[in-house]
Amino acid sequence: MMASRDAIHPLRNRRREGGGMEEKITFLQDFGLYQICLLAATQISYMPIAASILSSSFMKRSEGSCALLLEARNSSVSGTNGTNGTNRYLANTVPSSGEFFSLLTLWDLDCTEDAVDIQTTISIMVMIGGLFGASIAGFVADRYGRKPVMTASLALCSLSNAALLLSSFLSWPLALPIFTVLGAACGGYMTTNLVLVVESLCLPSSRLLVVALNGWSLSMAGTALLAFMCPNWFQYHLSVAIISLICAVGLFFIADESLRWLKSSHKVTRFDRASSRLIRLNRGETFKDIPLLCQLEKDGAAAAAPVRPLAARESDESYQSSLSQAPSLSYFDLLKERSLRPRLLSLAYCFFSSSVVSFGFYFAIDSLSGNRCANMAAAGSGKFVLGLIPFVFSSCASRKQVALVSVAASATAAWVVLACLLAGLPLQSLAIMLLSILATAALDPNWKISHLYSTEMFPTNMRNMARGLCNSAGRFGSVIAPLLSHFRHAAPYVYIGIFAVLLTAQFAITAIFLPNQMVEAKTVLPSTLQDAVPAVPSDRPEEERRRKAKRSEYDEDDDARSREDSSQLSETAPLTP
Known part of the structure; x- marks a missing residue:
């Protein structure tokens, strides 16, 4: 019987042989x-998500197109100022290449004195919702x-875009609540999606690749x-609503809840079902069940508990009674931990800083020379290519070094743009356009490292709150932009100067506060608060002892359950595949 168990569960052999499980996994086995x-x-x-957030950047027409539009309106035989069919038809058929028939045009507000203010207000409401x-x-x-929040966010994004299809019957102030809800849906998705993927992997290099392939950059090009x-507001929002609904349904059936979160929350039955499905999907690979238990291996004997048969668990009353609900934590618990607070x-x-700069250039893209769709596609493609740098140079550079070079390159581009403007170069010049795209794209490696830090530096039961706080800061920056x-x-020059100062401070x-981890280091995602707290020497040992005792309150229940799990494992029935 022992031989058959070992054949079915190679994890047991590896545990007996000793050594960390993450050291046994290859990069390809992690996927x-x-x-x-x-x-x-x-x-x-x-x-x-990107198409919803960036929709306001297509609302305002270019100056050349506005001249044609005003001429068409003035020549209208209707002679009225209201939102009549003739004016809308003329606005939609102005022979201007690459222009977008936006909601401002629908409301006969495009190319008016209030157009910029209304576009800015809509952008702000989207970002406030995202915050x-x-x-x-x-x-x-x-x-x-993680899964219910992610799928619900996509469903809400679809409903919000569908609601905007009724804009013909709304004035722009009545549409603002819809844009706010749309922003909230986008903010919710951007907070949770990365965590779900990262928590399904073991190796730091795997997590780095996932962050490097972040879909925002290519989605910018896709939005363009x-x-x-679909150069019409109705076609655009209808397409986004359909795509978002398809994505929500697809993720509902593809994704399972995070095994790390299920283990941390002591949801044993759901853990069994999710892990069994994962092993079935990854069948045919010898050690594809290693990733789903790699986090538990570092806890020693506790790692054995999740592989107990589901039937044995359900019939074991003492085992079930030990799995009480994990203590609920809040943002206050996250912020009051002084060892984590500086980071x-x-x-x-x-x-915040990266978001101000990135969205500042996104919303100013209609002021640069060239076609706005082409500029956005170029910025998105450049961000994707440069965003691969952290992974490509992972063997010779630390994450902090990559982030510093990225911020330095973006800051340098911003300072050069400022110098060009002070020298009298017009904003619509080709050089300003190229430098602006470079400043946006060069910041992407730093974005990738920041996203990775936000998932690796905090324990499982605080990870999404840390991501939520960081993303809220980013959304606040996008409100300022x-x-x-x-x-x-x-x-x-004031506009660009603010960007340059923010990047220099970043x-x-x-350089001062973020850790200098090498990407190839055997970094394990922290499960508990004690795992996440940096090991910093203290010159006040008594205070340090009190802090450690306080932190252990969060982990005491987990340790007790782990010991009981280990003692009961020897009494359980034979393992089944």
């Missing part, structure tokens, strides 16, 4: 069929799971292509 499908589905689902959506989603995902193929707040500033866009015409904060 089973389930991990590949989950990665593809979550990154494709970025498409409706609240990110913070709420982070808390809910740590309390109730969608706006080019958390530093990371939140990096999200449209406000700054007013300066891009009146005082563009370089200093990254």
Whole structure:
């Protein structure tokens, strides 16, 4: 019987042979069929998210197109100023290449004095929704799971875009609540999707590859292509609603709840079912069940508990009674941990600063020379290519070094743009356009490292809250960006100067506070607060002892359950596949 158990469960052999399980896994073994499908589905689902967030960047027409539009309106035989059919028809048929028939055009507000203010207000409401959506989603995902928040966010994104199809019957103030809900859906998805994928992997190199392949960059290019193929607000939002609904349904059937979260929350039955499905999907690979238990291996004997038969668990009353609900944590618990607070707040500033700069350039893309769709596609493609740098150079550079070079390159481009503007170069010049795209694209490696830090530095039961706080800071930055866009015409040097100062400060904060981990280091995702707290020597041992005792309150129940699991394992029935 022992031989058959070992044949069925190679994990037992490896545990007896000793050594960390993560050291036994190769890079290719970390990606089973389930991990590949989950990665593809979550990154494709970025498409409706990016298209929703960036929809306001297509609302305002170019100055040349506005001249033709005003001429068409003035020559209208209706002679009225209202939203009549003749004016809308003329607005839609103005012979201007690459222009988008937006909601502002529908409401006869395009090319008016209020057009910029209305576009800015809509952008701000989307980002405010994203701010609240990110913070709420982070808390809910740590309390109730990653999958329901992620799929619900995509479903809400689909409903919000569908609601915008009724804009013909709405004025722009009545459409603002819809844009706010749309932003909340996008913020919720961006907070949870990466965590679900990262928690399904073991190796730091695997997690780095997932972050490097983040779907936002290519989704920017996809958004530009969608706006080019559907240059009408109705076609655009209808397409986004359909794509978002398809992605929500696909993820509902493809994704399972995070095994790390299920283990941390002591949801034993759901853990069994999810792990059994994962092993079935990854069948045919010798050790494809290693990743689903790699986190548990570092806990010693506790790793054996999840492989007990489901029937034996359900019939074991003492075992079930030991699995009481894990203690519920809040944002206050996350912020009051002084050992984590400096890194958390530093990371939140990096999200804020990067978001101000990135979205500042996104919303100013209609002020640059060239076609806005082409500019956005170029920025998205450049971000994707440069975003692979952290993975490509992982063997010779630390994450911190990559982040510093990325921020330095973006800051340098911003300072050069500022110098060109002060020298009298117009904002619509080709050099300003190329440098602006470079500043946006060069910041992407730093984005990837920041996202990775936000998932690796915090314990499982706080990970999504940490992501939620960082994403909220990023959404707050994206709220500031449209406000700054007013300066891009009146005082563009102020606009670019703010970006340059923010990036310079981000370089200093990254250099001082963020850890200098090598990517190839055997970094294990922390399960508990004690795992996540940096090991920093203290010159006040008594205070350090009190802090450690307080932190252990969160982990005491887990340790007790682990010991009981280990003692009961020897009494369980023979393991079955």
